[in-house]
Amino acid sequence: MAVNLTPPDPKSLLPVAGVDLGFAYAGIRKVKRNDLMLIRLAQGSRVAGVFTQNAFAAAPVQVCRQHLAASETFRALVVNAGNANCGTGEAGLLAARQTCDAVARELGCRAAEVLPFSTGVILEHLPVERIEAALPACVSTLAPAHWAEAAAAIMTTDTVPKAASRSLALGGVRLTVTGMAKGVGMLQPNMATMLAFVGTDASISGALLQRMVREVADASFNRVTVDGDTSTNDSFVLIATGVAAGPEVVAPQDAGYAALKEAVTQVAVELAQAIARDGEGATKFITIRVNGAKNAEEAVRVAKAVAHSPLVKTAFFASDPNLGRLIMAIGNAGIAGLDTSRIDLYLGDVKVIERGGRAADYREEDGTRAMKPAEIAVRIELGRGDASTTVWTCDLSYDYVKINAEYRT
């Protein structure tokens, strides 16, 4: 029951020159649904990524970091669902490397040019032989038009595949940005989200691509939270094949950098919002805007304190304008010297908190009306400075408990 989120129309997903996508069922997950996805990249493609900050970073995350440090360009990304290959020690690292070896053999490239990704149950051995066996079938489906099928193949408890496209013109050249993501729980990405892959046919230097992936992550995936838990496998990867005509973007002052970053950010924000809309058990999509913070870090802390509070989230589920829980959560953000008497708070267009107390002309029926819609905007004015942020989240429903109590059974 994702909130205002439907599967992307495959026709709306623009192929990216130099990116082919394939999919197959390898039998890693129990239900018979595609669980293997392969992205083949044109020669010379650059890739940059940001990864989980969880101390138990999964084996594929560790191998990705090594390969990204060792190679300049990349030929493939391989993703399995159903098994996270995390907490699996040396055997897990070996399984991730074997996966890369198998892809390299199939595609005729070096293993270090392959990046591996896994998502699913933690602490279980990855049956790499099933991936090897399914790879030929996966390769046989490689095609530029397969973004929707690829997005479906990486889902775990997601109910809706998540993909989005933008195009832009740069110096007379038409460029495309298309991306996909998965993730609905264990989700407070820190530097990156569960798994997200965004590709463009633009040409951009490796250093600038790395800069862009960080900046975009901070403006998109790092601002969404479902349950405050950060996964062990979070990865957000930005691919630039450079296949489109046009000059390489080499400096942040280049006109192309801002334009390309804007398109990538739009795709990433749409994917990040899709993650919150499809949050486990979600019945409401909540946008939390914080204004008037001293700095961005403070704004994020206040927004996340509200977004993480189970009491705030259950109040949204109940459509209950329980204002006390909102101020409780703001008060818990740990902001030194916070003057609560300067704080205003709006639910939609209704001012509910004024100077730290109940707004003078607030009426309960207005609050109730503001809590009813499936999409709710919370705006918090701290009155301390000029910094702002926006965080997206969802409510906490019976179904969150149900989904997570029954996940492995």
Added chain:
Amino acid sequence: MAVNLTPPDPKSLLPVAGVDLGFAYAGIRKVKRNDLMLIRLAQGSRVAGVFTQNAFAAAPVQVCRQHLAASETFRALVVNAGNANCGTGEAGLLAARQTCDAVARELGCRAAEVLPFSTGVILEHLPVERIEAALPACVSTLAPAHWAEAAAAIMTTDTVPKAASRSLALGGVRLTVTGMAKGVGMLQPNMATMLAFVGTDASISGALLQRMVREVADASFNRVTVDGDTSTNDSFVLIATGVAAGPEVVAPQDAGYAALKEAVTQVAVELAQAIARDGEGATKFITIRVNGAKNAEEAVRVAKAVAHSPLVKTAFFASDPNLGRLIMAIGNAGIAGLDTSRIDLYLGDVKVIERGGRAADYREEDGTRAMKPAEIAVRIELGRGDASTTVWTCDLSYDYVKINAEYRT
């Protein structure tokens, strides 16, 4: 459905010389159940407290801090349930002071010798006139034997009143420590819990009493969490009437300090555990022990990262040995340089994680057996140092959502 928690046998609650307790229905909460509680103290009683660190500290918390700073000894504590008197601005401070004035008139003492406490809904005006009207009835019930009734009068969503006693002999003098607490949600006390009052007839200097209340809070209420939300009204107050014979404890090296602190800690830990056992919707009582940390702060961070994770809590609710969620939560504690390959983890007596991976001889049926009981001990060995801690929590069930979705309706 509290976990292995029944109402205290009134006969097990030892009266504390110099402490009388009264109760009444003032009509602050809608259901007709006692919602006003008064503690009268013998002349010369000392009181020390620790209070919420939420920036939206409630009006009674602010008045308590002022009165504690202004007076050496205290004559009364007054508590209402059903309304937190928080986010109520100047009017709220006035209401808290009016409550103290009314008690002072009834008992013939100064208002600064009265400490006010409130718990319940946030951001609603406290109808102080109802407290004033009910005070005479409340005073008429004042008696040393009324700990159980007093504990019942301060409950909100608690399902079981929480009180405990210990006695000790010090230099041939028999001393008593009896306490009560309330609180089952919005509960990750930070310096103190929702509301807890512990009294003793021992004689102890004001400075040492303040030291003791902090030390005991750190070892008891600060180590329990239900949902990670810190209330605006948290208060833990330690009362020493000095009515028992025996010398005043004036130095931490006094034999009496350690013995008295041990008895107060035992009462506080029993109350803190009762809070987790009665956690909103709780079906499991979870004890999380962390050993081998570099320091106590690190041990608490790891234990609370596990105790707060909604994914870990729903796995406990489902009796599902979902080991991956446990390592995910440990990895999210934000411990710099954490070497995951040194971490072992036990569920009860079953070693499930060994050197950061699944234990070699772990069998799923052993994990399933370990997750079944209503009381589960989790032990985490970090292998980094000598510091340890213990944190108590409960699981996250459908009923947590139900209780909090319906709280105000």
